Amino acid sequence: MRAARLSVVTAVATAAALTAVTGCTEKSSAEGDDRVIEVTATDTACETSKKEISAGHVELAIENKGSKVTEVYVLFPDDRVVTERENIGPGTKQKVTAEVKAGDYKIACKPGMKGAGIRQALKVTGAGAAAQRDPRLDKAVAAYRAYAQAQADETLPKVETFVKAVKAGDVAAAKKAYAPSRIGWERTEPVAESFGDIDPKVDVREDGLEPGQKWTGWHRLEKALWKDGKIGTAEKALADQLITDLKDWQSRVGKAEITPTSMANGAKELLDEVATGKVTGEEERYSHTDLVDFKANVEGAQQSYDLLKPVAQENDKALTAELDKQFAALNTLLDDYRADKNSYDFTSYDKVADADRKKLSDAVNALAEPLSKLAAAVAK
Structure with missing residues (x-):
């Protein structure tokens, strides 16, 4: 079980996924690849660049602009974990590639790595590349x-x-x-x-x-x-x-x-x-x-x-x-x-x-x- 503290590999890129966060603010889509969802985490908010994307492989680009260690989860509606990235230190960035099927998800950012997190819904549409x-x-x-x-x-x-x-x-x-x-x-x-x-x-x-x-x-x-x-x-x-x-x-x-x-x-x-x-x-x-x-x-x-x-x-x-x-x-x-x-x-x-x-x-x-x-x- 991971504890809520900075790891010796915190600044190393890793982990998981895609989806959504209720209670976050949306920002404009990033330039370039439409398979990238940018997630900007702070101590009080979690901004995402997309609220809808087609099924398949997606890159989650995470940046922690807050003062606390944070984590980002990709969750099914019942809170089962699709994937996660913990121990994201202040001022660090991480990129994660994930595969998602059509359906409704949540992206949860957890400042301080505690609680249910700040959430926003993400809709994944179509069969996408996952079928191939x-x-x-x-x-x-x-x-x-x-x-x-x-x-x-x-x-x-x-x-x-x-x-x-x-x-x-x-x-x-x-x-x-x-x-x-x-x-x-x-x-x-x-x-x-x-x-x-x-x-x-x-x-x-x-x-x-x-x-x-x-x-x-x-x-x-x-x-x-x-x-x-x-x-x-x-x-x-x-x-x-x-x-x-x-x-x-x-x-x-x-x-x-x-x-x-x-x-x-x-x-x-x-x-x-x-x-x-x-x-x-x-x-x-x-x-x-x-x-x-x-x-x-x-x-x-x-x-x-x-x-x-x-x-x-x-x-x-x-x-x-x-x-x-x-x-x-x-x-x-x-x-x-x-x-x-x-x-x-x-x-x-x-x-x-x-x-x-x-x-x-x-x-x-x-x-x-x-x-x-x-x-x-x-x-x-």
């Missing part, structure tokens, strides 16, 4: 959907092991089961986040709570295990709730809206996850199991990339060469923190020196920059 997609991309989407479902299916037994230990009051066993129970979630988190309501229940950190929101999920139990060192009646009830919420996630994965560009943008979002939570040590602040999450995020991003690579390589060979290089470099660096390259027994992150954290951060940045271009390469 390369068959290889349809195959990639199908394979990624199967991967996401498999990760959810494999997660539940691991979570049940974790919950069983919590309910037995066995702190040591619960600590041992905690990090493995999160791997499948971390690999496919953009899919989970697309539903809108599940992520805040299972993966929110204490500083990410909205006013009045009850703290539930993994990190609430993490605090009980590592900081409090005890399991009470309330924690046992929260463990049962975690199972319920993750079964809901498991049942919904097959219904997720997935496109080649959402896969590419999701890969970049996973790198942002690393930058905002894992490299900083904030994600697993009590257990210090950040490197397990880190590796799972990278694996999930690489899975999307590998499935899209045949088309991306044909369209931009230099880009895929750079991505291959940077994925390999980051994975090699992560291997330094585990004795067995096939295990998830990583060094506790509180034992990683600041200089080594800087190396990890630099490697993430080196991968994030070319990865932000993957969606555009796929959409050519």
Whole structure:
């Protein structure tokens, strides 16, 4: 779960989509490409250059002119997430390529990365280019959907092991089961986040709570295990709730809206996850199991990339060469923190020196920059 703070890769272009924002002001259409929607975010407004566009690939050009870190979401009418871009720093610009079908959407800008955001409706008309997609991309989407479902299916037994230990009051066993129970979630988190309501229940950190929101999920139990060192009646009830919420996630994965560009943008979002939570040590602040999450995020991003690579390589060979290089470099660096390259027994992150954290951060940045271009390469 991303926190509302500036990431080490904030200024790097990335993420997602198209659509609409209720309560924003409209500005005149930008010069040039009619497939571009300009979004200008401030602390109090969200200006968009178009309120209607035809279906197909569209570029969202975002500029944050406000003083707060912001995020921009593309939402279905029921608030499911089409795609998103978080951690857009003041004074920065980002470009995102997305694919949308005919229908009604919303673009939501969230100054301070809190609340429902400033919204304006966008209408997408016609069949557009989406119906003419390369068959290889349809195959990639199908394979990624199967991967996401498999990760959810494999997660539940691991979570049940974790919950069983919590309910037995066995702190040591619960600590041992905690990090493995999160791997499948971390690999496919953009899919989970697309539903809108599940992520805040299972993966929110204490500083990410909205006013009045009850703290539930993994990190609430993490605090009980590592900081409090005890399991009470309330924690046992929260463990049962975690199972319920993750079964809901498991049942919904097959219904997720997935496109080649959402896969590419999701890969970049996973790198942002690393930058905002894992490299900083904030994600697993009590257990210090950040490197397990880190590796799972990278694996999930690489899975999307590998499935899209045949088309991306044909369209931009230099880009895929750079991505291959940077994925390999980051994975090699992560291997330094585990004795067995096939295990998830990583060094506790509180034992990683600041200089080594800087190396990890630099490697993430080196991968994030070319990865932000993957969606555009796929959409050519």
